[in-house]
Each structure stands twice: as structure tokens, then as C-alpha cells.
Amino acid sequence: MADNNHGDVKLIGTWPSPFSMRPRIALNVKSVEYEFVQEQEQLCSKSELLFKSNPVHKKVPVLIHIGKPICESNIIVEYIDEVWPSGPSILPADAHDRAVARFWAAYVDEKCFPNLRAAVTAASEEEKNRAADQLKEVIARMEGAYGEVSRGKDFFGGDKIGFVDIAFGSMLGWVRAVQVMLGGVKLLDEEKTPGLVKWADKFSADLAVKDVLPETGKLIKFSKLLIAAIRAAAVED
Amino acid sequence: MADNNHGDVKLIGTWPSPFSMRPRIALNVKSVEYEFVQEQEQLCSKSELLFKSNPVHKKVPVLIHIGKPICESNIIVEYIDEVWPSGPSILPADAHDRAVARFWAAYVDEKCFPNLRAAVTAASEEEKNRAADQLKEVIARMEGAYGEVSRGKDFFGGDKIGFVDIAFGSMLGWVRAVQVMLGGVKLLDEEKTPGLVKWADKFSADLAVKDVLPETGKLIKFSKLLIAAIRAAAVED
Incomplete structure (x- = not known):
């Protein structure tokens, strides 16, 4: 399951957030191991990491891949599909x-x-x-x-x-x-x-x-x- | 400028709509000729073609390419970039x-x-x-x-x-x-x-x-x- 070619993969999210689920499923589809960094679930207080990784919206989810943050759930899913093309395709071919x-x-x-x-x-x-x-x-x-x-x-x-x-x-x-x-x-x-x-x-x-x-x-x-x-x-x- | 390999290209839009502008610019970037089918500009009344082509939102713009409609401006721009890869790239390579x-x-x-x-x-x-x-x-x-x-x-x-x-x-x-x-x-x-x-x-x-x-x-x-x-x-x- 490990994908050492692509360095560390972290996902900032919360368990009840449907948006946080999207990249988690996409990473599972591609068999990419990742660390799930959980924010406080009601997002009453947000972590420094979240503020730093998504300064514009300060929202979960954020994927951090080789130190670079990617924000917005559907954009992250497309990114995952593009970066790990060897797994099953998420977007259609046509x-x-x-x-x-x-x-x-x-x-x-x-x-x-x-x-x-x-x-x-x-x-x-x-x-x-x-x-x-x-x-x-x-x-x-x-x-x-x-x-x-x-x-x-x-x-x-x-x-x-x-x-x-x-x-x-x-x-x-x-x-x-x-x-x-x-x-x-x-x-x-x-x-x-x-x-x-x-x-x-x-x-x-x-x-x-x-x-x-x-x-x-x-x-x-x-x-x-x-x-x-x-x-x-x-x-x- | 003609791109006969890709059949007819029509764009339903209105001139003041910024969203309608997006596919027009993208088609120009790719040097693709297209027919601009103008809706009534205030969209007080909408055409049958628009209702049929975007039954969910009934909004402009809609690109009709080889008879198939594509809706939502940024999605259309991505589509144009993918279908005419020979022109200058619109999305970055990385x-x-x-x-x-x-x-x-x-x-x-x-x-x-x-x-x-x-x-x-x-x-x-x-x-x-x-x-x-x-x-x-x-x-x-x-x-x-x-x-x-x-x-x-x-x-x-x-x-x-x-x-x-x-x-x-x-x-x-x-x-x-x-x-x-x-x-x-x-x-x-x-x-x-x-x-x-x-x-x-x-x-x-x-x-x-x-x-x-x-x-x-x-x-x-x-x-x-x-x-x-x-x-x-x-x-x-």
C-alpha cells in the first residue's frame, strides 16, 4: 500500500465532514497510504496547520503532499487521480x-x-x-x-x-x-x-x-x- | 482557423455574461471557429435550445460540440483544453x-x-x-x-x-x-x-x-x- 515515490501524504479533515471523505476515498481507491490529521470535529477551534495550509478559506479538507497543500475537495480528488495514474481512474477517460x-x-x-x-x-x-x-x-x-x-x-x-x-x-x-x-x-x-x-x-x-x-x-x-x-x-x- | 476534425461547435451565451465569455476566450485561444448562439441578454425569456441543452440549471453558457451539450463555464473551458490539445495549453502541465x-x-x-x-x-x-x-x-x-x-x-x-x-x-x-x-x-x-x-x-x-x-x-x-x-x-x- 505504501507509495514511497510520492513522499508523505497528509490529509487535514474531520470525520463527519463529507468533503473530508472525498480525498480519503480517492486515496483508498489509489491504495495510497496517508496520515489523517484530524481537526476538532466542530471546527470551533482550528489548528495552526489548517490556517497555514488553507489561508484563504481556512476549511477542511486540505491534502498536504510533499509539503505542498491542495485545497477544495473535488480539486483534491482530481489531483489524486492525476498524481497516482497507476491506480484505477477516478475521472472517465473520455x-x-x-x-x-x-x-x-x-x-x-x-x-x-x-x-x-x-x-x-x-x-x-x-x-x-x-x-x-x-x-x-x-x-x-x-x-x-x-x-x-x-x-x-x-x-x-x-x-x-x-x-x-x-x-x-x-x-x-x-x-x-x-x-x-x-x-x-x-x-x-x-x-x-x-x-x-x-x-x-x-x-x-x-x-x-x-x-x-x-x-x-x-x-x-x-x-x-x-x-x-x-x-x-x-x-x- | 476551421477545425473540421471536431465537427460543429456552437456556444449558447449572452454578450454581458462573464461566464459566457470564458468558453469564447478558450475557443479563441485554441483557434477554434464556433457559432455564438445569443440568448436574449437579460434572460427574461429563454430559448428551447437552452432548455433542452441545460435542463438542470437552464443557464448560459452551454457548449454544443458534435451535438452534445457541455454546461458550466469552467467545466467547458477544461473540456475545450482537453479536446483541442494541439493549441496552447489552458491548464498548467504540472x-x-x-x-x-x-x-x-x-x-x-x-x-x-x-x-x-x-x-x-x-x-x-x-x-x-x-x-x-x-x-x-x-x-x-x-x-x-x-x-x-x-x-x-x-x-x-x-x-x-x-x-x-x-x-x-x-x-x-x-x-x-x-x-x-x-x-x-x-x-x-x-x-x-x-x-x-x-x-x-x-x-x-x-x-x-x-x-x-x-x-x-x-x-x-x-x-x-x-x-x-x-x-x-x-x-x-
Whole structure:
């Protein structure tokens, strides 16, 4: 598993962060050993290393490779794919397929994550319902994308997990947690999104994924601490 | 200039849209002929072609290459760079440099464009001042990035315009228009951002750019129509 040709690989992240999961999965796909440098999980206080490595956004994840930092999760995944070309490809080989993969990864960031966060931090029933509706729309879109992009195979990336699997799959723990937190709302639905239900099982069981995808219960417990911290901060303001 | 090996190239866009400018510059860099299919400039009504080509976001720009649509401006630019590798490279050759270029392009989308829009549509002096302050911060960051990334050359991309030049340069017309619209506020400043002042001149004069970068006066005139349309829509709501 060691990849001594490419020097030390460190990843600054937190375990509940879906964005931190992305480079972890990508490094696993490529069988690259790395040190996971954990920030305090609620990011209430941030390390000097994080400030120094990502001075612009001060956000996780940051990959540090041979002493050089790389920021932004999807950019890190592309970097990993380019620097370790000998492992399975993460981006598709065809330029148009690559553009389509990048499109859906950007869609997840723009539409899926903000609504997951809104669902977790919703202060009223109305906010919860709105987030649930938005998420249902997003998941329906992703079901359509899965049908088109996977071409009948298990993953968005075909036979193996690829760029969209990593971008969207990193949200899977939170999708499951939100289903519970919203009182049993069905986002992944056997009838409405049968493709994604099957995909989610395969993705979660993948060797590159299973040890980094957080358990639903653990995320729900964490989200309670997070909400308490947000409310406390709001009172202090 | 014709590139018959790659079939028809169409770009759906609008002339004032900085995002539409990006693929136009990239196609010019690669000397690829294309048909510019103009949407109605305020996007009050959208064409069937746009709905069909970008059903998810229904936004410009969309590149249609050999009948296949590609959406999202930076994704299109990467696609152009990959499909026409014989022209000058837009992304850097080194993987880390490429990650850095993608980082700054994403920064422009996240921080520069929303503040330009806020400046243009600001309804009060307070909103204007806030947008101006934010933009000064963004431009200062980009000055720092220019110093690091250009390595003493004319462009972020070195001797030739590259990915960050296109991503940030596409905003240049609006940066200049906003300077006027905010009553002469200096965003590009000889003293504070001497690198970017020099860069902006070189970029604007580049053969791939000069015919697609809108004139400041034309943008200011357009923004007045846009603001009137926004206010009229608000009254109708």
C-alpha cells in the first residue's frame, strides 16, 4: 500500500465532514497510504496547520503532499487521480464523460450539501419541510443522472467508483442521518429512486469507502452537538 | 482557423455574461471557429435550445460540440483544453499547478462574482459600501495570487493566458463597470494592486480576448436595464 515515490501524504479533515471523505476515498481507491490529521470535529477551534495550509478559506479538507497543500475537495480528488495514474481512474477517460462527471459533482456541491445542512440545522417544521422537498428533488435528479451516467453498471463511474460516486457518495451518511432526523422521510426510496438505493448499498460496501463512511447514529449524535453549538453561538452574538 | 476534425461547435451565451465569455476566450485561444448562439441578454425569456441543452440549471453558457451539450463555464473551458490539445495549453502541465489554478478559478466564482452582482443590484448606499469592501478584499487576494502564480510573467498562466486568467479576466468588464457605478471606487489600483493593473491591460489587449470583452459603457447601460427589470419583477411578485 505504501507509495514511497510520492513522499508523505497528509490529509487535514474531520470525520463527519463529507468533503473530508472525498480525498480519503480517492486515496483508498489509489491504495495510497496517508496520515489523517484530524481537526476538532466542530471546527470551533482550528489548528495552526489548517490556517497555514488553507489561508484563504481556512476549511477542511486540505491534502498536504510533499509539503505542498491542495485545497477544495473535488480539486483534491482530481489531483489524486492525476498524481497516482497507476491506480484505477477516478475521472472517465473520455473528455465529454469527464465534463459530465464534473457537472454532477458541482451539482452535488451546489444543491445537495446546502439542503442537507439546512435540514440538519432547521429550526422550524416549515424549514424542515422545505429542506425535505428540496432534497427529494435533488435525489430525483441524481437518480436520473445515475440512469444516464452508469450505463447499466453499478456505479456512476461504471464498474468502479468514480468522480461522481465520490462526490455524491460522500453525502450518503448525512442523507441517511437526515432521513431519521426529519422523522423518517424517505429520500432514498425503493419505488422512486430504485437505482440509487442499489447504488448506495454497493457504494457503502466498497472497500475504499466502508471504513470512512460514518455511521448514521454517530452522525445524528454529532449533529445534536453541532446544533447546540450553533444555538449557543447565536445567543452570544 | 476551421477545425473540421471536431465537427460543429456552437456556444449558447449572452454578450454581458462573464461566464459566457470564458468558453469564447478558450475557443479563441485554441483557434477554434464556433457559432455564438445569443440568448436574449437579460434572460427574461429563454430559448428551447437552452432548455433542452441545460435542463438542470437552464443557464448560459452551454457548449454544443458534435451535438452534445457541455454546461458550466469552467467545466467547458477544461473540456475545450482537453479536446483541442494541439493549441496552447489552458491548464498548467504540472498537477499541483493545475490544482492551484482550479482553486483560484473556484475562488472567483465563489467570492468575486456574487459581490460584483451585489454591487450592481445594490439598492442602498450601505449595500453598495458592503459590496465595495468585499470586492476590495477579493481583488487584494487576487493580487496576492497573481504574484504567486504568475512567477513574474505577464499572466496567471505564465507567458500566455491560462485558466485563472480566463476565470478572473471574464469578470474584468464588470469590475470596471462597477468602479464607475460605485461612484469611482478604485478596485484595480495602481498603488494597492499594481500587478493586476498591469495584468488587466495585457489581458484586455490579448487577441483571444479583445473582441469578446464588453466595453464598460455598454455594460453600465445594460446594468440599468437589468436593474429596472429586477425592480419591475419585484413589484409584480
